[in-house]
Amino acid sequence: MVYFLSNLVNGITLGSVYAMIALGYSMVYGIAKMLNFAHGDVIMVGAYVCFCAVQYWNLPPAAAVLVSMIVSTLLGVLIEGLAYRPLRQATSLAVLITAIGVSYLLQNLALLIWGATPVIFSSVVPDFKVRLLGGDLIITSAAIFTVLAAVAVMIALTLFVSRSRTGKAMRAVSEDRGAAELMGISVNRTISVTFAIGSALAAVAGVLLCSTYPTLTPTTGSLPGIKAFTAAVFGGIGSIPGAMLGGLLLGLIEIFGRSYISSELGDAIVFAVLIIVLLVRPTGLLGKPIREKV
Amino acid sequence: MKRNSKFVSNLITYGIVIAAWLICSFWMGNGMSSSLKAMLVPICCYVVLAISLNLTVGISGELSLGHAGFMAIGAFTGAILSTWIIAAFPEMNKDLVLTLAVVGGGVTTMIAGALIGIPVLRLRGDYLAIVTLAFGEIIRNILNMFYFSLDGSRLFGSFGNPNIPGKMIYNGAMGIKGVKMLAHFNAGVLLILFALAVVLNLINSRSGRAIMATRDNRIAAESVGINITKYKMMAFVTSAALAGMAGALYANNFYSIQSSKFNVDTSIQILVFVVMGGIGNMRGTVIATTLLYLLPELLRDFSQYRMLIYAIMLILVMVLGNNPLLRNLWMNINPFRKPLKRRAKADE
Amino acid sequence: MSERKRTETRMVPYPSGSFVPERDLGAQPVLECSHLGIEFGGLKAVEDFNIVMGPTEIGGLIGPNGAGKTTIFNLLTKVYQPTHGSILLQGRDLNPLTTVEVNRLGIARTFQNIRLFTNMTVEENVRIGLHNQIPCGMFSGILRLPAYFSAEKKQHEKAMELLSIFDMTGLADVKAGSLPYGAQRRLEIVRALATAPKLLLLDEPAAGMNPHETEELMENIIRIRDQFRIAILLIEHDMKLVMGICEDICVLNFGRIIAKGTPEQIQNNPVVIEAYLGKQRSEAGAEKEEKA
Numbered sequence: 001m002v003y004f005l006s007n008l009v010n011g012i013t014l015g016s017v018y019a020m021i022a023l024g025y026s027m028v029y030g031i032a033k034m035l036n037f038a039h040g041d042v043i044m045v046g047a048y049v050c051f052c053a054v055q056y057w058n059l060p061p062a063a064a065v066l067v068s069m070i071v072s073t074l075l076g077v078l079i080e081g082l083a084y085r086p087l088r089q090a091t092s093l094a095v096l097i098t099a100i101g102v103s104y105l106l107q108n109l110a111l112l113i114w115g116a117t118p119v120i121f122s123s124v125v126p127d128f129k130v131r132l133l134g135g136d137l138i139i140t141s142a143a144i145f146t147v148l149a150a151v152a153v154m155i156a157l158t159l160f161v162s163r164s165r166t167g168k169a170m171r172a173v174s175e176d177r178g179a180a181e182l183m184g185i186s187v188n189r190t191i192s193v194t195f196a197i198g199s200a201l202a203a204v205a206g207v208l209l210c211s212t213y214p215t216l217t218p219t220t221g222s223l224p225g226i227k228a229f230t231a232a233v234f235g236g237i238g239s240i241p242g243a244m245l246g247g248l249l250l251g252l253i254e255i256f257g258r259s260y261i262s263s264e265l266g267d268a269i270v271f272a273v274l275i276i277v278l279l280v281r282p283t284g285l286l287g288k289p290i291r292e293k294v
Numbered sequence: 295m296k297r298n299s300k301f302v303s304n305l306i307t308y309g310i311v312i313a314a315w316l317i318c319s320f321w322m323g324n325g326m327s328s329s330l331k332a333m334l335v336p337i338c339c340y341v342v343l344a345i346s347l348n349l350t351v352g353i354s355g356e357l358s359l360g361h362a363g364f365m366a367i368g369a370f371t372g373a374i375l376s377t378w379i380i381a382a383f384p385e386m387n388k389d390l391v392l393t394l395a396v397v398g399g400g401v402t403t404m405i406a407g408a409l410i411g412i413p414v415l416r417l418r419g420d421y422l423a424i425v426t427l428a429f430g431e432i433i434r435n436i437l438n439m440f441y442f443s444l445d446g447s448r449l450f451g452s453f454g455n456p457n458i459p460g461k462m463i464y465n466g467a468m469g470i471k472g473v474k475m476l477a478h479f480n481a482g483v484l485l486i487l488f489a490l491a492v493v494l495n496l497i498n499s500r501s502g503r504a505i506m507a508t509r510d511n512r513i514a515a516e517s518v519g520i521n522i523t524k525y526k527m528m529a530f531v532t533s534a535a536l537a538g539m540a541g542a543l544y545a546n547n548f549y550s551i552q553s554s555k556f557n558v559d560t561s562i563q564i565l566v567f568v569v570m571g572g573i574g575n576m577r578g579t580v581i582a583t584t585l586l587y588l589l590p591e592l593l594r595d596f597s598q599y600r601m602l603i604y605a606i607m608l609i610l611v612m613v614l615g616n617n618p619l620l621r622n623l624w625m626n627i628n629p630f631r632k633p634l635k636r637r638a639k640a641d642e
Numbered sequence: 643m644s645e646r647k648r649t650e651t652r653m654v655p656y657p658s659g660s661f662v663p664e665r666d667l668g669a670q671p672v673l674e675c676s677h678l679g680i681e682f683g684g685l686k687a688v689e690d691f692n693i694v695m696g697p698t699e700i701g702g703l704i705g706p707n708g709a710g711k712t713t714i715f716n717l718l719t720k721v722y723q724p725t726h727g728s729i730l731l732q733g734r735d736l737n738p739l740t741t742v743e744v745n746r747l748g749i750a751r752t753f754q755n756i757r758l759f760t761n762m763t764v765e766e767n768v769r770i771g772l773h774n775q776i777p778c779g780m781f782s783g784i785l786r787l788p789a790y791f792s793a794e795k796k797q798h799e800k801a802m803e804l805l806s807i808f809d810m811t812g813l814a815d816v817k818a819g820s821l822p823y824g825a826q827r828r829l830e831i832v833r834a835l836a837t838a839p840k841l842l843l844l845d846e847p848a849a850g851m852n853p854h855e856t857e858e859l860m861e862n863i864i865r866i867r868d869q870f871r872i873a874i875l876l877i878e879h880d881m882k883l884v885m886g887i888c889e890d891i892c893v894l895n896f897g898r899i900i901a902k903g904t905p906e907q908i909q910n911n912p913v914v915i916e917a918y919l920g921k922q923r924s925e926a927g928a929e930k931e932e933k934a
C-alpha cells in the first residue's frame with residue numbers, strides 16, 4: 001500500500017513536470033502548427049541557467065528561477081525569429097528538420113559551455129519533507145512545489161487564453177491563420193508570444209525537473225521533451241486541459257510501468273502508449289477530430 | 295529523350311561509386327593512412343543507410359527518425375549469424391558467411407520493418423516522425439533484453455534471462471562481443487551498388503511512380519486507384535531491409551558493438567546526410583555522406599564541434615534552401631539546371 | 643455545334659422516375675443513386691439525392707456555392723462515407739468500398755482545386771493514371787525483367803494516345819506544375835480517363851478558362867463521350883457549357899435537389915430561377931412595389 005502510494009506521488013510529480021512541458025509543446029503546435037523539437041532543450045538551458053545563477057552568481061532561488069525564465073524566453077523568441085519564421089511557407093518536413101537542427105545546436109552549445117560531465121543541481125525549493133502514514137510515506141517539498149506550480153500555471157494559462165486580448169488572438173491564429181491576419185492580428189507577433197510563454201514554462205519545468213532528478217547534462221531535456229510531446233498528443237494537442245491530463249497520465253504510466261512491469265522497459269512502455277493513443281485516437285483524449293478538405 | 299537522360303544520370307551515379315572504389319583500392323596499396331582505411335567500411339555502410347533513408351524521406355515523403363533502430367536489428371542479427379555460422383561451419387568461405395550474415399540481417403529487418411510499418415504508416419507528417427523516433431527507442435530498449443550464447447556450435451537465445459549455457463556472445467545492454475570482423479571494402483562497395491540499383495530501379499518503375507504519386511498528392515493518388523498503404527509500405531519495408539543489410543555489414547566490421555551506438559543521434563546523423571545530399575537525390579546522398587563522414591577526420595582539431603557543425607548546416611540548408619530569393623538565384627547560376635525551353639512552349 | 647448536340651437527344655423516362663437519353667434506354671444504367679445523403683455533425687450537407695445515368699449520358703450538376711455539389715462527388719468516389727442511401731455503379735453497391743476500389747470499378751474524377759502530381763512530368767501523370775490498366779510488379783521493376791520493358795513501352799504508347807485527345811503530346815516532358823491553368827485542367831481529365839472509367843466526374847472543368855478554351859472543352863467532352871462510350875457527370879458554373887452539352891441537369895440547393903430536367907426545362911423552371919438566380923424574388927419585389 002505504501003509502495004503504491006509513494007509510486008502515485010512520484011507519478012503525479014513527474015506527470016506535473018511533463019504537463020508543464022507539454023503545455024508549451026501544445027500551445028506552439030496549436031498556433032504555429034509545428035513540432036518544436038527543440039522545446040526539450042530549452043528546458044535544459046533553463047535548468048543550466050538556474051544552476052549557474054545559484055552556484056556562481058549566488059542569487060536567491062526565486063531570483064535564479066526568474067533569471068532562468070527570462071533567458072529561456074529570450075532564447076525561445078530568438079529561435080522562432082531566426083530559424084522558424086523564415087520557414088512559415090515551407091513544407092512541414094523542412095520545418096521539422098530545422099527544429100531538429102536547433103535541438104542539436106542547443107545540445108552541442110551546452111556541451112561546449114558546460115561540458116559533458118553531469119552537474120549536480122541543488123534544489124531551489126525550500127527543503128522539507130512531509131511524512132504521512134506513520135512516516136512510511138515521504139513527500140518531498142520538491143514534489144509539493146512541482147504539483148502546485150503545475151496547477152497554478154494551468155489556471156493562469158486558461159485565464160490568459162480565454163480572457164486576455166493576446167490570448168484571444170492566439171486562439172484566432174490557431175483556428176485560421178489567414179483569417180486572423182485579415183482581421184488585423186499580427187500572426188508573427190502572436191507566434192512569438194506563444195514561443196515566449198512556452199519557453200518560460202519550459203524553464204520552470206526544467207528547474208522543477210532537476211529539483212526532483214538532480215543530475216543535469218546537455219541531453220537532460222531531450223527525453224523529457226519527447227515524452228512531454230507524447231503527453232501533449234495523449235491529451236489532445238492544442239488543448240490546455242488536455243496537456244495537463246496527458247502529462248499526469250503519462251507520468252503515472254511511466255512510474256507504475258517502471259515499478260510493476262520492468263524498469264528497463266520504462267521508456268518503451270511510454271512510447272508504446274504514444275503509439276497506441278495515436279492509432280486509436282489520433283487527436284488525443286480531449287482533442288477535436290479533424291476533417292480533411294477535398 | 296528524357297528517359298535517356300535519366301538513364302545517363304543513373305549511369306553517372308554508378309560510375310562515381312566505381313571510380314571511388316578503383317581510386318581507393320589503388321590508394322590502399324600505396325600508403326593510405328590506417329585511420330582512413332578503418333573508415334572505408336563504415337563509410338560504405340552509412341552511404342547505404344543514407345540511400346535507404348532517402349527512399350523513405352525523399353521518395354515516399356515520410357520523415358523517419360528511427361532509422362538507427364533498423365540498423366541495430368540488422369547489426370545484431372548479422373553479427374550473431376556470422377559468429378554462429380563460423381562456429382558451426384568453420385570450413386565455410388568467409389565471404390559466403392558475410393553474405394549470409396548481410397542477407398540474414400536484411401531479412402530480419404524487413405520483417406521488423408513490415409511489423410512497424412503497419413501501425414506507423416497509418417499516421418501522417420509530424421506524428422509519423424515522432425512515432426518512428428519512439429519505435430527507434432523501443433527497438434533499442436527491447437534489444438537490451440536479449441541474450442545469446444554459443445555452446446560449441448549450438449546457439450542459445452533468451453529474452454530477459456541472462457542465465458543461458460555456453461559462452462555469452464550477446465549480453466543484453468553490453469551488446470555483442472567477439473565478432474570475427476569479416477567485412478571489407480569490396481563488400482561495402484558491392485552493397486552500395488546493390489542498394490543504388492534497388493532504389494534507382496524502383497524509382498523509375500510503375501511502383502516508384504505510385505510511391506511518388508502518394509507523396510505528392512495522397513487524395514489524387516487514391517482517386518486514380520493507387521493503394522496508398524501498399525506503396526508506402528513497399529518503400530518503408532525496402533528501406534528497412536537495406537538499412538538492416540548495412541547494419542549487418544557494419545557490425546561485422548567491429549570486434550564488439552553496443553546498442554547505445556544506435557540511438558537517436560545516429561538516426562539524426564543519417565538524416566543529416568540525406569538532407570545535405572538533397573532530399574530524393576541519390577547521387578547527392580552518396581557524395582554528401584562520404585564527405586560529411588570524412589569531414590571530422592579532415593578537421594581533426596575541430597572534432598568536438600562536429601555535431602555543432604552538423605546542426606548549423608542543417609538549419610542553414612533548410613532556412614536558405616527555402617528562401618525564394620536564394621532559390622531563384624541558384625536556379626539561374628546552377629550549371630546543371632534543366633533547360634527552360636520547353637517551359638516556354640507550354641506557356642503558349 | 644453544341645446546339646445541334648443538345649437538340650439531338652431525347653430524354654425518356656426510366657422506371658424509377660428519372661430520365662435517361664433515348665439511346666441508353668435498353669442498357670443498364672451506369673449510376674443509380676437513391677436517397678443518398680450525408681450529415682456532418684447534424685448538418686445535412688446532402689439529403690435525398692436521387693439520380694439515374696445512362697451509360698453514355700452527359701449529366702450536369704448545378705447550384706449555388708455551398709449547395710453540396712462537390713460533396714456529392716466525394717460521396718460517389720467514397721472520399722466521404724454516406725450516412726444514408728445507396729450508390730449503385732452498374733448495379734454494384736459501392737457502400738462497402740474504398741476510394742481506390744471505386745476507381746478500379748470505374749469512377750474517375752477531377753478536382754475543383756486541381757490536384758496534379760506537380761513535380762512530375764505530364765507523361766508521368768498520365769502513366770500514374772494507367773497504374774491499374776498496365777500492371778507490372780515491384781520485382782520486375784527492380785530486377786528489370788522483360789516484363790518491365792514491355793509494360794513501360796505499353797504505358798508510353800497509351801499515355802501518348804490519351805494525351806493526343808487534347809493535343810498535348812508535345813508537352814509530355816514538361817513538369818505538370820509549370821503548365822498553364824487550362825492545360826492543367828485538361829491534363830487532369832486525361833489522367834482520369836487513363837484509369838478507364840465508365841463514369842467520369844468533372845468538377846468545374848471550365849473554371850479559369852477563356853471563352854475560346856471553354857468552347858474547345860465542350861467539343862472535347864462530347865468527343866470523349868463518343869470515343870470512349872462513357873457517362874460524364876459535371877459540375878459547372880458556366881451556363882453556356884452546361885446548357886450546351888448536358889442532356890440532363892440536376893439543380894441543387896442546400897443539399898437537396900430542387901429541379902431536374904433537360905436544359906430547356908431547367909431554363910424555364912421558376913423554382914430554379916428563384917433559388918439559383920434569385921431573379922424571381924427581385925421581380926416579385928418590384929411587382930409589390932408597383933402595387934404599393
